[in-house]
Amino acid sequence: MEKRSRLDLLQGTLDLLILRTLQSGDAMHGWAISERIRQVSENVLQANQGSLYPALHRLEHQGWIEAEWGVSELGRRARFYRLTASGRRQFQREAVHWTRVAGAIGKVLELA
Amino acid sequence: MTLGDLVLRLRALMFRARVEQELDDEVEFHLAMARRKHLDAGHSEEDAARLARLDFGRVGSVKEDCRGVRGINLFETALQDIRYALRSFRRSPGFVLTAAGTIALGLGLNLALFTLFNAYVLRPISIRDPYSLYGFTWTDHQGRGHAFSWEEYQQLEKDNTAFSDVAAVQYVYTRVDGHVIQGQLVTGNYFQMLGITSELGRPLLPEDGSAPGREAVIVLSYQAWQSMFGGRPDIIGTKVMVRGFPMEVVGVARKGFQDISEVPRDFWAPLTMAGRLQDGPDLFGSDHPERLDIVGRLRPGHSVSGAKAILTTWSRRITAQLPEDRKAAGILLRSKATSMPLTPELLIMFSPLAVAFVLVLVLACTNVASMMLARAVARQREIGIRLSLGALRRRLIRQLLTESILLTIPAAILGFIISRVTIDASIRVMFATVPQDMLELIHDVPRPVDWRVVAFMVFAALASALLFGLAPAFQATHANVMSSVHGEVTSDLRPVRVRNGLVIAQITVCTLLLVACGVLVRTTMAMSAFDVGFRTASVIAMEVAASSRRPVMDALASDPEVDTIAAASAIPLNGAVATVIIRADDGPTISTAYNDVSPEYFGILGIRILRGRNFTKQESASETPVVILSAATAQSLFAGREAVGQILHLSGKPARDVRVIGIAADIVTCCIPWGKDPALVYLPTTTATSANVLVRVRGEVEAVRRRLDMRLAALAPGAIGDIHSLDQYRAAGMYAFRAASMIGAALGGLALFLTLTGIYGVVSYFVTQRTKEIGIRVALGATTRTVVGLVLTQSLRLTAIGIGLGVGLALGVSRMLASNLVFMRGFDAAAFAAGVSLVASSALAAGYVPSRRAARINPIQTLRYD
Numbered sequence: 013m014e015k016r017s018r019l020d021l022l023q024g025t026l027d028l029l030i031l032r033t034l035q036s037g038d039a040m041h042g043w044a045i046s047e048r049i050r051q052v053s054e055n056v057l058q059a060n061q062g063s064l065y066p067a068l069h070r071l072e073h074q075g076w077i078e079a080e081w082g083v084s085e086l087g088r089r090a091r092f093y094r095l096t097a098s099g100r101r102q103f104q105r106e107a108v109h110w111t112r113v114a115g116a117i118g119k120v121l122e123l124a
Numbered sequence: 125m126t127l128g129d130l131v132l133r134l135r136a137l138m139f140r141a142r143v144e145q146e147l148d149d150e151v152e153f154h155l156a157m158a159r160r161k162h163l164d165a166g167h168s169e170e171d172a173a174r175l176a177r178l179d180f181g182r183v184g185s186v187k188e189d190c191r192g193v194r195g196i197n198l199f200e201t202a203l204q205d206i207r208y209a210l211r212s213f214r215r216s217p218g219f220v221l222t223a224a225g226t227i228a229l230g231l232g233l234n235l236a237l238f239t240l241f242n243a244y245v246l247r248p249i250s251i252r253d254p255y256s257l258y259g260f261t262w263t264d265h266q267g268r269g270h271a272f273s274w275e276e277y278q279q280l281e282k283d284n285t286a287f288s289d290v291a292a293v294q295y296v297y298t299r300v301d302g303h304v305i306q307g308q309l310v311t312g313n314y315f316q317m318l319g320i321t322s323e324l325g326r327p328l329l330p331e332d333g334s335a336p337g338r339e340a341v342i343v344l345s346y347q348a349w350q351s352m353f354g355g356r357p358d359i360i361g362t363k364v365m366v367r368g369f370p371m372e373v374v375g376v377a378r379k380g381f382q383d384i385s386e387v388p389r390d391f392w393a394p395l396t397m398a399g400r401l402q403d404g405p406d407l408f409g410s411d412h413p414e415r416l417d418i419v420g421r422l423r424p425g426h427s428v429s430g431a432k433a434i435l436t437t438w439s440r441r442i443t444a445q446l447p448e449d450r451k452a453a454g455i456l457l458r459s460k461a462t463s464m465p466l467t468p469e470l471l472i473m474f475s476p477l478a479v480a481f482v483l484v485l486v487l488a489c490t491n492v493a494s495m496m497l498a499r500a501v502a503r504q505r506e507i508g509i510r511l512s513l514g515a516l517r518r519r520l521i522r523q524l525l526t527e528s529i530l531l532t533i534p535a536a537i538l539g540f541i542i543s544r545v546t547i548d549a550s551i552r553v554m555f556a557t558v559p560q561d562m563l564e565l566i567h568d569v570p571r572p573v574d575w576r577v578v579a580f581m582v583f584a585a586l587a588s589a590l591l592f593g594l595a596p597a598f599q600a601t602h603a604n605v606m607s608s609v610h611g612e613v614t615s616d617l618r619p620v621r622v623r624n625g626l627v628i629a630q631i632t633v634c635t636l637l638l639v640a641c642g643v644l645v646r647t648t649m650a651m652s653a654f655d656v657g658f659r660t661a662s663v664i665a666m667e668v669a670a671s672s673r674r675p676v677m678d679a680l681a682s683d684p685e686v687d688t689i690a691a692a693s694a695i696p697l698n699g700a701v702a703t704v705i706i707r708a709d710d711g712p713t714i715s716t717a718y719n720d721v722s723p724e725y726f727g728i729l730g731i732r733i734l735r736g737r738n739f740t741k742q743e744s745a746s747e748t749p750v751v752i753l754s755a756a757t758a759q760s761l762f763a764g765r766e767a768v769g770q771i772l773h774l775s776g777k778p779a780r781d782v783r784v785i786g787i788a789a790d791i792v793t794c795c796i797p798w799g800k801d802p803a804l805v806y807l808p809t810t811t812a813t814s815a816n817v818l819v820r821v822r823g824e825v826e827a828v829r830r831r832l833d834m835r836l837a838a839l840a841p842g843a844i845g846d847i848h849s850l851d852q853y854r855a856a857g858m859y860a861f862r863a864a865s866m867i868g869a870a871l872g873g874l875a876l877f878l879t880l881t882g883i884y885g886v887v888s889y890f891v892t893q894r895t896k897e898i899g900i901r902v903a904l905g906a907t908t909r910t911v912v913g914l915v916l917t918q919s920l921r922l923t924a925i926g927i928g929l930g931v932g933l934a935l936g937v938s939r940m941l942a943s944n945l946v947f948m949r950g951f952d953a954a955a956f957a958a959g960v961s962l963v964a965s966s967a968l969a970a971g972y973v974p975s976r977r978a979a980r981i982n983p984i985q986t987l988r989y990d
Binding site for chain 2: 041042043046060061062063065066069070072073074075081084088089090091
């Protein structure tokens with residue numbers, strides 16, 4: 013809780029990325045999510061993969077994603093995450109918001 | 125917080141190990157996958173593992189963040205604190221025992237007081253919907269309540285006011301085998317209205333009270349059935365003699381119900397039996413006597429203020445035709461939900477007691493606070509190290525407070541035991557010391573440990589934990605990190621100030637309690653020794669039923685041990701006396717107590733007629749309009765002028781003019797705590813018509829009283845109501861003060877003990893702290909006397925401040941109380957001196973022992989420590 017203010021932006025971004033990744037509808041485990049984000053973000057989010065997990069747990073607590081133990085493609089036990097209905101709605105809201113903010117920041121940067 | 129979130133949190137809380145394992149597994153899976161990726165990319169096994177960890181970041185902190193998400197950190201750190209506190213308790217069991225024991229003492233006493241308060245004042249009596257039940261009366265311009273006539277009750281019932289159900293009740297009593305049996309005459313709807321079922325047989329029903337003269341039936345209380353009839357199951361149908369009249373027992377009320385009045389009742393009978401069970405004009409006759417109390421159930425949805433408005437209007441309307449002094453000015457609506465109504469007067473009476481009890485708890489807390497402070501200082505180094513390692517001060521305070529709260533758990537348990545023992549013991553003491561005749565008036569209500577008691581206990585325990593834990597916790601964590609790590613514990617310490625403050629507070633409270641207790645004891649002594657203005661010895665007062673007055677009087681007149689017989693409408697020292705409004709022609713109008721007496725009254729009690737003369741036999745018999753005034757009354761009516769021969773106007777039923785024929789010496793007719801009657805007039809009557817009779821007897825009073833009681837009961841069953849010696853009346857009136865003195869003495873003793881141990885502890889600690897300094901002083905040639913002086917000066921300075929503050933407070937308190945009590949002086953020098961010298965000498969003694977130890981400090985040994 014205490015570190016929240018400093019990480020707000022980063023956290024929000026990460027949350028959004030996770031929700032976007034799970035948007036496809038398939039259940040994915042943490043490693044798969046992290047790999048997908050890395051590929052899509054062209055390696056921007058490579059270091060500190062660990063920070064993915066607190067974010068996943070937080071989203072789970074908020075009810076936007078749900079988790080279930082299953083067997084991974086290589087036959088190991090892994091925790092699979094799936095988007096819930098409310099998570100889907102949340103993503104849509106956040107995505108709109110994010111686009112607007114990003115657009116605004118872009119404009120500000122252009123002006124500068 | 126959503127439901128899903130709550131479920132997850134609960135899961136984390138309850139299946140902590142499993143959730144932790146899952147987190148480990150999840151992280152491990154990720155690392156395994158990462159290693160695999162790096163292996164596939166051509167790295168060595170070792171490099172792959174290293175790179176995987178590098179990408180992941182610090183595993184520990186990731187896991188910690190995940191745990192943070194679960195939001196049960198607070199709980200877990202609390203667990204840690206508890207474990208830590210328990211470890212440190214294990215290292216110092218002596219401290220735990222003393223601290224818990226001290227707090228338990230204070231908690232236990234307060235819990236005992238609260239349990240009793242709860243049982244009588246807070247806990248609803250077990251009847252249906254107790255909170256909608258109210259006693260109702262209207263008041264006249266002087267604020268006096270009104271007793272209702274049968275017609276007024278019927279009117280109230282018919283007018284269908286704020287009450288959905290309204291019952292009329294009247295108190296009656298009789299005596300069987302020397303025991304007072306108290307009963308309630310009730311309207312037929314009473315039991316249904318209260319929802320009281322019967323243990324045996326049936327309750328009273330509306331049919332029972334439908335018309336005067338219906339069959340004589342009675343319902344016994346469970347208690348009376350047990351104690352008077354041994355719980356006989358065949359009691360139903362038997363006849364019981366009440367005031368010499370046979371009544372059929374139709375039922376036994378369910379266990380635990382002893383009526384809703386302040387004094388327990390042994391039986392209930394239909395109000396229609398009033399004529400048989402009681403003297404005086406017929407309740408249903410043409411005199412319309414006003415004798416009934418009204419109890420009503422508020423209509424559902426009616427607020428109390430709404431009901432008040434309706435009933436005020438109703439009362440005004442009903443009394444509109446009456447003379448001014450009998451008109452309703454206001455009304456009283458009193459909740460019947462608990463044994464005693466929670467009124468402002470009750471709170472005012474109760475609060476000094478409550479304050480005294482709470483002060484004892486405060487004393488106990490300051491004692492423990494001193495101990496905690498000493499302990500915190502001893503742990504200064506540990507705390508300093510933890511602070512310097514980056515522990516948050518907040519966190520440390522929380523930890524120290526956890527210790528305090530944990531300490532209150534054994535204290536609360538022990539306190540609970542102490543409270544039960546105290547209650548049992550005080551009830552035993554009460555039964556052993558209370559005058560016999562008062563026993564029957566004591567309502568023994570159940571004293572269960574209900575939620576209110578538990579809530580009070582938890583609250584008191586937590587409050588005391590804060591009281592004794594907060595200051596030491598803040599103080600201890602205030603350390604200078606550098607110096608404490610270096611072991612310089614004493615140099616930078618400020619707890620001295622806090623601890624001195626604690627000692628001063630203790631002595632202040634102790635002085636206050638002891639002085640107050642001294643004042644109370646001396647007031648009680650003054651009252652006991654007070655000259656009531658007449659001889660109480662060898663006089664027995666009895667109440668005689670009108671129907672049997674003749675045979676009783678004959679029996680008394682012929683009794684060899686009875687010397688003189690006198691009549692009086694008010695038995696002196698009985699605690700009640702009627703009043704009348706009186707006016708002199710060119711003097712003031714005053715309200716005065718009055719007593720209808722026969723001429724023998726003054727002789728039997730040895731009351732001197734100061735001027736004028738006594739009533740003659742003839743004046744008594746014809747109730748001639750003459751009056752004897754008490755000296756004080758004469759003074760306030762005629763202010764020095766000759767009163768004898770003057771005419772006075774008496775208002776009341778009937779209003780009449782009376783001539784003053786004599787002035788009698790002042791006495792106490794009502795109650796000792798109020799002193800001699802400020803105004804009292806005597807009117808003539810005879811033993812043939814008076815309800816109360818006084819007899820002066822020869823021989824041992826109590827033996828004669830018993831014999832007379834038996835003899836008269838055999839002669840005319842139910843003829844005699846109360847029969848007591850005047851000394852018994854006196855003792856009964858004094859009991860409340862004696863009881864208060866006993867409680868005060870017990871509290872004072874406890875306070876003194878706590879203060880003694882407190883001072884002893886603090887001075888001992890002070891000596892230990894300054895061992896090095898004292899050692900150096902001794903090495904430099906300080907004598908025993910100077911060392912003792914050094915230590916004692918310290919404690920005496922605090923004592924002096926504390927006593928000063930305590931005396932100031934006590935002065936204020938006794939001023940306040942003195943304005944209400946005739947016998948209490950605003951400044952009782954003896955009580956103050958006694959209290960102060962007791963506290964001072966105890967403080968001296970408590971300081972002296974450790975100071976001797978200081979004087980024996982061996983300088984070589986102490987200095988070698990460094």
